[in-house]
C-alpha cells in the first residue's frame with residue numbers, strides 16, 4: 034500500500050485550508066484591483082478625448098469623466114490595500130503551519146539520517162524551503178488573479194483598437210516568461226552547490242561567534258586560522274553565486290532587449306495609427322499609460338517576485354522531497370508490536386556502517402538480560418558508543434539482527450524500544466531551560482513532580498536550594514535568560530539526573546564521570562547499583578574503578594568484541610585487560626609513592 038506522494042499542489046491546498054475565507058478574500062480584492070486598474074486605463078482615454086475636444090458644452094462631461102476616473106483609482110488602491118492586509122496576515126499563519134509540519138517530520142526521521150552531512154544540508158534547505166512556500170504560492174496567485182486579469186484587460190483593449198497592437202504586446206510578455214523558465218534551472222543547480230558551502234561557512238562562523246567555541250579558539254590563538262577558513266569558504270560561496278549570476282544576467286539582457294523592441298514596436302504602431310487617423314490622441318495617451326503601467330508591473334512580477342520565487346524554488350522542492358521521505362515509524366507501522374518491557378537483548382552477527390561509509394561495528398554477537406550491569410571498555414574509536422546506540426534502537430544494523438525479548442527488532446515498534454531506553458551521552462545537551470524542565474524533559478508533563486525531581490537531584494549531588502539557583506527548580510540554566518551558569522561537572526550531574534528521571538528498562542552511561550570530581554565520581558558508582566536494579570545497565574568507561582560494580586565486562590577493539598567476562602577471568606585471560614588494569618593501578622601506586 035503506497036502512500037500518495039506529496040506534491041506542490043498538496044502543499045498549496047494545505048495552505049488554503051488554514052483559512053479558505055481569508056485566503057480567497059485576498060485574491061477577490063486582487064481581481065477587483067486588476068479590473069479597476071484596467072478600467073482606469075480605459076477611463077483615461079475618455080478623459081483625454083473629452084479634454085482635447087473641450088468647449089463650454091462638454092465641460093460638465095469632462096468633470097463626470099474625471100469623477101469616474103477618480104472613483105476607479107480609489108477602488109483600485111483600496112482593493113490593493115485590503116488584499117495586502119489579508120496577505121500579510123496569512124503569511125504568518127502559513128509559516129507557523131509549514132514549520133510545524135516540518136518539525137513533526139524531523140521528529141519521525143531516524144537519528145542515523147542526520148549522521149550524513151548531505152542529509153543535514155537537505156534538512157537546512159528544506160527549512161528555508163518551508164519559509165518560502167508561501168512566497169511562491171503568493172506569486173502564482175497574484176499572477177493568476179492580478180497580473181493576468183490586468184494583462185488580458187489591456188490585451189483585449191488593444192486588440193479592439195487594432196489586432197496588430199495586441200500581437201505586438203506578446204513580444205513584451207513572452208521573452209520575460211521564457212527567461213524565467215531558464216533561470217529556474219540555473220537557480221536549482223546553484224542551490225545544490227551552495228548548500229554544502231553554506232553549512233561549512235556557518236560552522237566556521239560559529240567557531241568565531243559561538244561562546245562555547247570562542248574561548249578555546251582565542252586561547253589557542255586559532256582565531257586567524259579560523260578566519261582564513263571562513264574567508265576561503267565565504268569566497269567560494271560568493272564566487273559560485275557570481276558565476277550563476279553572470280549566466281542569469283546574460284539571459285536577462287536578451288529578454289530585456291526583446292521586450293524593449295516590442296515596447297518600441299507598439300509605440301511606433303500607435304503613432305502610425307494616429308497619423309492615419311485610425312485612433313485618437315486620447316487613445317494614444319491611454320495606450321502609452323497602459324504600456325508603462327504594464328511594463329512596471331511586469332518588472333515587479335518577473336524581475337523581483339517571480340525571480341525571487343524561482344531562486345528559492347530549489348529549496349521549496351527540498352521541503353516537498355523532505356515531506357516525502359519515508360520515516361522509520363511509517364515503514365514499521367504494519368508490523369508494529371509494542372514492547373512493554375525489555376527483559377533481554379540479543380545481537381546476532383550485527384554490523385553497522387555510518388552513512389559516510391565508515392564501518393563502526395562488525396559481526397557482533399552478544400546476549401544481555403535484565404539485571405545485567407555491563408562495562409564496555411576499549412580504545413578510542415573501537416565502536417563502544419555506536420554499539421550502545423544500536424542497543425538503544427537509535428540506529429538500525431546495516432546487517433545482522435537485534436532481538437528484544439527474543440523477537441527481531443524488524444517486527445517491533447522502534448519507537449516503543451526507544452521509549453524503554455535512557456542514556457547519559459558523552460556529548461550531552463545543555464538545554465537553556467529551567468532546572469526542572471532539564472530534568473523532566475523526557476516526560477515534561479511530570480515537570481511539577483518536584484519531590485521526585487529534588488530527590489534525583491540530591492542523589493547526584495545537586496541542591497536546588499543552593500543560592501546559585503535564584504528561583505530554585507525554576508531557575509533557567511543560562512545567564513542569557515537571567516538564570517545561572519553551571520560548571521562542566523554540574524552540567525554532567527544534571528545530565529545524569531535527567532537520564533535517571535525517565536522510566537527505563539535500559540540505561541546507557543557513556544563516560545558519565547568525565548567531568549566529575551573524584552568524590553562525585555565515587556558517589557555515582559555507589560549509586561550505580563540502585564540505578565540499575567532490575568534493569569539492563571551499560572556503562573562505557575575508561576575508568577576501571579567503575580568495573581567492580583559490573584557483573585560483565587566487554588572489551589572492544591577495532592569494531593569487534595574481543596573479550597567478555599568478569600574481572601577475575603579477564604585478568605587471567607585477556608592481555609588487553611591485564612595491561613589496562615595494571616597501567617591504571619600503577620598510576621595510583623606511583624601517586625602514593627609521591
Ligand SMILES: Nc1ncnc2c1ncn2[C@@H]1O[C@H](COP(=O)(O)OP(=O)(O)OP(=O)(O)O)[C@@H](O)[C@H]1O
Pocket residue numbers: 148387388389391392393411412413414415416417418419420459
Ligand atoms: N556520526 C558518525 N559518522 C561517521 N562515523 C562515525 C560517526 N560516529 C562515529 N563514527 C566513527 O565510528 C567509529 C566508532 O566510533 P565510536 O564513537 O562508536 O567509538 P568509541 O569506541 O565510543 O570511541 P571513544 O572511546 O573515543 O568515545 C570511529 O571510527 C568513528 O570515527
